[in-house]
Amino acid sequence: MQANPTWPNLASMMFALARQWPSRPMLRGWRDGGWHTIRWGEFGRMAASCARHLRQAGVAAGDRVLLCMENRPEFPLTETALMAIQAVPVPAYTTNTVDDHAHLLRDSGARTAVVSSAALADRLLAAAAKGNGLQLLIVTDGVPSVDAGAARVLSWADLIEDQRPPDDVAAEVAAIPPTALACLIYTSGTGGSPRGVMLPHRAILSNCAGAAELVRPLGLRDEVYLSYLPVSHAYEHTVGQFFMLSLGTEIVYARGVEHLAADMLAVRPTILTAVPRVLEVIRMRVLTQLARETPLRQRLFQTAAAIGLKRVDGERLTLSERLLDPLLDRLVRAKVRARFGGRLVAAMSGGARLDPEVGRFFQSLGMTIMQGYGQTEAGPVISANPPDAIRIDTVGKPLSGVDVRIAGDGEILVRGGLVMDGYWNRPRDTEATIRDGWLHTGDIGELDRGYLRITDRKKDMIVLSGGENVSPAKIEGMLMAETEIAQAVVTGEGRSGVSALVVPADGHDDVGVALAISRTNYRLSVTERVRKHAVVSPFTIDNGLLTPLQKIRRVLVMRANAHILGRLH
Template sequence: MSFIPWDSLTAMFYEQSAKLGDKPLLFNKKDGEWQSLSWKEVTDKVTQLAAALEKMGVEAGDRVVLVSENRPEFMIADFAIMSIGAISVPTYTTNTARDHLHILENSKAKASIVSTKALARTFLKAAHQSDDMQHCILMEDYQIEQRLNVKIYHWDTVVDAEVPNTAKYAEKARSVSRDDVACLIYTSGTGGAPKGVMLHHGAILTNSEGASNVIHELGLENNAFLSFLPLSHAYEHTVGQCWPIGLGAEIWYAESIEKLATNMAEAKPTVMVVVPRLFEMLRTRITRTIQKEGGTKAKLFERALELGMKVQRDKQKLSFFEKLENWFLTRTVRKKINQQFGGRLKALVAGGAPLSPDVGYFFSSLGLPLLQGYGQTEAGPVISVNPPSAPRMHTVGKIFKDVEVKIASDGEILVKGDLVMKGYWRDEDATAKTIVDGWLHTGDIGQLDDEGYLEITDRKKDLIVNDKGDNVSPQRIEGMLALEDEISQAMVYGDRRPHLIGLIMPDVEWMADWAKKHNKPRKYEELQEDADFKKAIGEAINRVNGRLSNIEKVRKFSLATEAFSIENEQMTPTLKLRRHIVCEIYKDTLEGMY
């Protein structure tokens, strides 16, 4: 089986539905039980909602905002919008009313679809102020006490209406071309006001085709995806929703990140779209659990890891007796770990942030194929991914088929192909700066090796230049620090300075264990002043320093407060704006360390 080169996402959906009919497509949990919707049932709901939007006056090219967590209704709404040629505008569920208003004013959306009461409460404050927003469909009952400038509908009343002629929308899907805009994905705003990335059908289909070509060796049939990353992000939207539909796969919606482990065991996914931070935490938990149990179990685990590293990382051959030993460990230790992930995993595709090679080798040594990829929203978003049969953990893999990549004279990665966005919505200046002569300027620094593997070294605007003019990559150092058991988050600083200094946020679990073991106060505020505690953190930093060059070593450090943890701002540790915010918070502390 191969991925069919459809002309549009909607043509793909309707053709797959006609072929797969009564087979299950979407799964979610209600009242403690998993419930499924077949391809036919989903298609009926898509066409019902599409017809309702048409009655509201939504036409081809109009924008429809979608505010929802991951659930079946998200996919239904997304494809209903595209079925009438309109443009879907998924937004972050963490948006404030001000964020929503910016998107409404920029996109000039005519209609909206919102899931929960809490999300509706925030969104409607913005919708009421918008001159263009006319209609809002709510998935849940919500009592509106004040008259709004927006007409409110309930999901059940518009979706449970009589099923319209599905053939009409299937036929309309054929008129949509690969060049037509499918959705506007707004950037998180870390580089200024959020910009609407115009992703056309071809960009997402190119991503899907490329992903299929890479994992073809693992089998493209009988797949199940577990969706838990936000569908408002291009990564999950493309790889966790559109690609599975093209494969004819099942999509299971996780209940929450807290219940992810339980959901994996129940859904038994074959593919998961993940972020590195999740597996950094899982590695720490798995290792600590095994160490606490000790005994034979710990020894077998360490041996499985040792032999796996010998093959995966060191590329060495096993002796005859090591092969027998490894065979036994695969059927015991590795099998048990794999069962915790459902027992059917073919690939864990990591993206969205840098993956430490150590983390990748750790999981691959235990029989879990963790494949790092690379991309950005403006490229649909995936540009490359490691092949399962020959991953190189220090790289982000090989470039997708029919995608061109070249390295500019200053080291910047440039990308060309059908995956590149149409531009930023209503922002010609930003578009002209980002796409030059058809080449997408990614802002990332990297290099291609002789076999076509791409390695990312840093962000173009995020290099630290010390007082001697040396360029230092903070991303690499921060990633190494965060892998130490003692450290949860780290930021290094040293632009135009003689050496690097660090801000460290200790790991909560390690901190609690350390305090108990050494009979110290449990409160972080008190531990911050404890000399022994600081010494323990310093030892972790020194371990990392031992693997760094002189200009990369962290010479001094300070312990950060909870203000350092700003994960919910959707900023990765190496983004310049995040570094600026943290530096402002700790300005006096940083100056005091020099």
């Protein structure tokens, strides 16, 4: 595994690695019906060419530039070029509406945008018409179909035509200090308008250094990483892009979530990041398929899982279990691991709470699941489970260089180089969030022998009419771990008991949902039990009830289903 030297900034890191590994595969994307590879040396030349042309086109230091494209090689190329000239990338989701883009353009003051398609270009131009307009629009594929107005339109291909070596740009970026603003990432938010988080180079580099120390026991080398979570999100932006590249990992960009299962089989990744929802869906499919198998196959699976859990828990295996285990690994566990391509060394789960039962399910099948925790304001990684000492009911230990303490009211406070500079143009919000050098996360948790456990969001805690505090995240996670339930939102503020809005999993109805709720209630305390529920329509990105990283927007779900909640309460 690549040692983690101290780079002054992210652009310097990228050019240094391009010089170190000119012929090493770096990025792989799908184009024209096949996979195409960009090597590090080619990346360095293209990024330097892009930096020179952006500057010639009028992009200056400090300018904010909106980046809106799918996960593809042009994203890190363009972002590295912008950082090299000290412009500020503003990653934006391709799923954003015109109004979403208009907010980002107005709030950030961006007058330049780089997009990946004519359709996205049209959406950005419509958004610009609602605000200050655009001066420059760069499109990687195609041309806008609507009038660009005063905006100058360039093809991205023209930006990378310069064949000169990157030496001049690489020398220039060495002078950029770690404290300089690297990017402006807007929180996807489960409620309220997104705020721009100012992340300096030191914040993301701090994450890279801490994560490199964390994964050292894995002995990573020549890894292949499948990138499918939106790179515009802080989690994938840092972990799936800069951190993975800092290790020399080849990044393969998935063709889209709809092709994820096929891409896993084709690419056979060795490293993966995942949001809990992806792991929940795979587990649900495995269990659904298992229910259709013969009693003998079901017993084999259950035995394999039971022996696997004994090993996870450090229990001694009997002689018969030790003899049977290799056979069960080939017949049972290997088939589940094959769904991920069969070569997976480790998967990092983050972005939301992973139900311990889901984590233990995959652990029992021989998979290394490293649950972590963070938020955009912290680079975003705060803690993660070390691969050789996983406690799946926790979000692991704070990364090296990160201080964590628990406030009197249970709130998790964070300090270190990973902490943001603040919110863009929101000094009051910044002062309320960073006090005396400590980032107030808004999450409630506890430290257990050095491991951090999240119990709830401070503002999301439900207080029942009897004064009891109830954690909706805990109950929702347990409900969604049931095979009959795809999504759930728990409510009950000021009420006598807890109610739930539930979306059934494919192939299941209200009867199955009711049974799943009964099973869940059996494991909950009296005050936590779901007393009433209603089956509702799915929460999706398109209807605005799901963030691009598959987080449920609880406030908006309750607002959209207010009439149903009225009947429940």
